[in-house]
Amino acid sequence: MADTVLDYGNPDGGEEMDASYENNPIIDPREAQLQDASMDAEMQQWEEGFQGTEEEFENERKKKVEELLAARPNSTARFYALPPDQAIEAGAKRGISALPALAEEELMGIEENVPGPEIPGTIGKGLDIRYNALHITGQPITQCSTSRLFAYITHYGAQPLGLEWINDHSCNVVFSDAAAARLAIEYLCPAVSTSTAPLIPLPSIEEMENASSIKKVHDTGENVQAAREHEWSEEFMQSILFPRKAQRIPGKLYNAPEKDAAKALQEYNVNVSSKNGTNGENTEGTIPEIYREMEEEDRQRFLQQPEQKSLQNLRGNLWIRWTVESLDVKGNRSAQQSKWYRDHGRDAGKEVVSKVLQVGGADERRELLPGQGRRRGRGRGSAMMDELDREMDAYRDRTDDAVVGGDPEARRRRRRGSRSATTMAALDEEMETIRGDRRDRSASPVRRSNGGDSRNGYADTADNGNNTTIRVRGRGRMRAPSAWDDDRGLFDDRRSGLLADRLRIPAGRSSFTSNQGDRLEDRLRLPGGHFDESRRSLDKRLSPSNPSGSLQDRLR
Numbered sequence: 001m002a003d004t005v006l007d008y009g010n011p012d013g014g015e016e017m018d019a020s021y022e023n024n025p026i027i028d029p030r031e032a033q034l035q036d037a038s039m040d041a042e043m044q045q046w047e048e049g050f051q052g053t054e055e056e057f058e059n060e061r062k063k064k065v066e067e068l069l070a071a072r073p074n075s076t077a078r079f080y081a082l083p084p085d086q087a088i089e090a091g092a093k094r095g096i097s098a099l100p101a102l103a104e105e106e107l108m109g110i111e112e113n114v115p116g117p118e119i120p121g122t123i124g125k126g127l128d129i130r131y132n133a134l135h136i137t138g139q140p141i142t143q144c145s146t147s148r149l150f151a152y153i154t155h156y157g158a159q160p161l162g163l164e165w166i167n168d169h170s171c172n173v174v175f176s177d178a179a180a181a182r183l184a185i186e187y188l189c190p191a192v193s194t195s196t197a198p199l200i201p202l203p204s205i206e207e208m209e210n211a212s213s214i215k216k217v218h219d220t221g222e223n224v225q226a227a228r229e230h231e232w233s234e235e236f237m238q239s240i241l242f243p244r245k246a247q248r249i250p251g252k253l254y255n256a257p258e259k260d261a262a263k264a265l266q267e268y269n270v271n272v273s274s275k276n277g278t279n280g281e282n283t284e285g286t287i288p289e290i291y292r293e294m295e296e297e298d299r300q301r302f303l304q305q306p307e308q309k310s311l312q313n314l315r316g317n318l319w320i321r322w323t324v325e326s327l328d329v330k331g332n333r334s335a336q337q338s339k340w341y342r343d344h345g346r347d348a349g350k351e352v353v354s355k356v357l358q359v360g361g362a363d364e365r366r367e368l369l370p371g372q373g374r375r376r377g378r379g380r381g382s383a384m385m386d387e388l389d390r391e392m393d394a395y396r397d398r399t400d401d402a403v404v405g406g407d408p409e410a411r412r413r414r415r416r417g418s419r420s421a422t423t424m425a426a427l428d429e430e431m432e433t434i435r436g437d438r439r440d441r442s443a444s445p446v447r448r449s450n451g452g453d454s455r456n457g458y459a460d461t462a463d464n465g466n467n468t469t470i471r472v473r474g475r476g477r478m479r480a481p482s483a484w485d486d487d488r489g490l491f492d493d494r495r496s497g498l499l500a501d502r503l504r505i506p507a508g509r510s511s512f513t514s515n516q517g518d519r520l521e522d523r524l525r526l527p528g529g530h531f532d533e534s535r536r537s538l539d540k541r542l543s544p545s546n547p548s549g550s551l552q553d554r555l556r
Contacts, residue, residue: 139316
């Protein structure tokens with residue numbers, strides 16, 4: 001580590017802050033929130049003063065927008081400033097730190113040896129690098145809010161000015177100058193063993209300051225040609241762009257659900273080992289293949305639980321390098337594609353607390369649910385909902401006081417409101433009445449016109465002593481299940497008797513007399529008593545004078 005003392009100045013002093021931002025391409029955190037407003041105001045002023053046709057207006061407006069965007073910094077990501085007191089606390093943590101406790105090692109799990117991302121390409125080599133910003137990427141970023149990420153960075157002693165979110169798994173951490181970023185990457189990267197990874201040394205602070213000055217000359221336009229002709233060494237570019245494995249998220253920053261998930265995973269592994277009787281030993285040759293496959297399937301199902309997936313993401317590796325201006329920028333529609341926004345909402349995790357976040361403690365609720373009191377799950381408009389609740393409580397109190405004081409209008413409202421406490425029995429009676437009214441309006445042929453309960457259409461009801469209806473809670477009065485031949489009055493008397501009689505008088509046809517039960521000869525008669533000649537038998541129609549003769553004699 002380079003023995004260089006870096007003076008960050010007084011965080012509360014304005015002159016020191018102005019000096020650190022002089023000719024700096026990053027967004028000043030004091031002006032970041034005013035930048036969009038100033039651009040909108042300038043566009044509105046230009047539109048009001050424009051004179052020309054509509055087609056000319058559209059063309060000139062596009063040019064004006066491009067001009068304003070070109071005047072802005074290269075990064076369009078929003079800048080989140082680190083609170084000064086948190087930076088002071090981070091500076092106090094520098095130095096030799098003790099080894100993590102055993103409980104914290106178990107909480108963080110075993111580090112996986114996975115390959116890092118590829119080395120990115122640049123446009124213009126060293127002129128495409130932001131020397132005062134570091135790019136951090138990895139799955140643990142998906143589980144971090146702004147404050148939690150600040151807590152991670154300052155936990156190892158780095159002092160950033162702020163950060164810019166790129167997407168759910170990467171961000172840019174901005175420092176005061178190139179020397180501060182060079183010192184921060186040394187704090188955030190652990191010692192690397194030469195036997196497991198190639199040793200690519202970090203650039204020196206002198207090299208960083210020299211490269212930063214060349215880029216500043218290019219960006220300010222003082223000597224662009226000389227800056228473009230500068231030869232950047234391959235060793236320097238590789239040390240700048242090579243992704244280095246960063247420190248892992250410490251166990252101190254795990255919240256309560258993540259700690260519970262880690263404990264559940266540890267208990268699961270212990271139970272599996274005890275069932276197999278292995279105690280952690282390798283018994284691959286003694287356990288049948290089918291049992292190993294079943295055990296692996298069960299383990300995968302356990303690891304696919306949402307809390308276990310979040311824990312595995314948090315335990316993943318982080319990678320850090322210097323920021324590339326043309327590559328490490330926020331893309332279009334990144335908010336619509338953000339899983340963090342889909343899971344937690346647009347407002348979750350944006351508020352920056354004023355000190356190092358103790359995730360899992362009292363400050364966690366303040367970070368994840370900004371502006372929330374004791375009420376939960378309100379989402380947007382929580383203040384409005386709380387105000388409505390207070391108004392309802394006050395109105396209810398005023399109503400109670402008025403009833404006690406003898407206000408007739410209040411008592412009348414009170415009685416009207418008491419209908420909401422109607423008992424189930426009263427609801428049954430009301431439903432029974434509604435059912436009866438609907439049956440009276442129906443045209444069912446089986447309803448009796450006299451006798452029985454006119455409301456339900458049945459002959460025997462509970463009103464005349466026969467228990468053929470029952471009352472079901474929430475359903476009103478309904479016809480009870482009955483045995484065979486219990487419904488003596490259910491059908492009309494005309495529908496009882498012999499088959500011939502029932503065929504003679506069909507159900508529901510009181511004005512029509514049927515002859516379906518008569519003999520064939522009687523049914524052949526016309527209404528006046530005469531036979532229908534078309535319906536007579538063949539022998540009578542052929543020989544009416546000699547009906548007793550044979551067919552051959554009658555045909556002669």
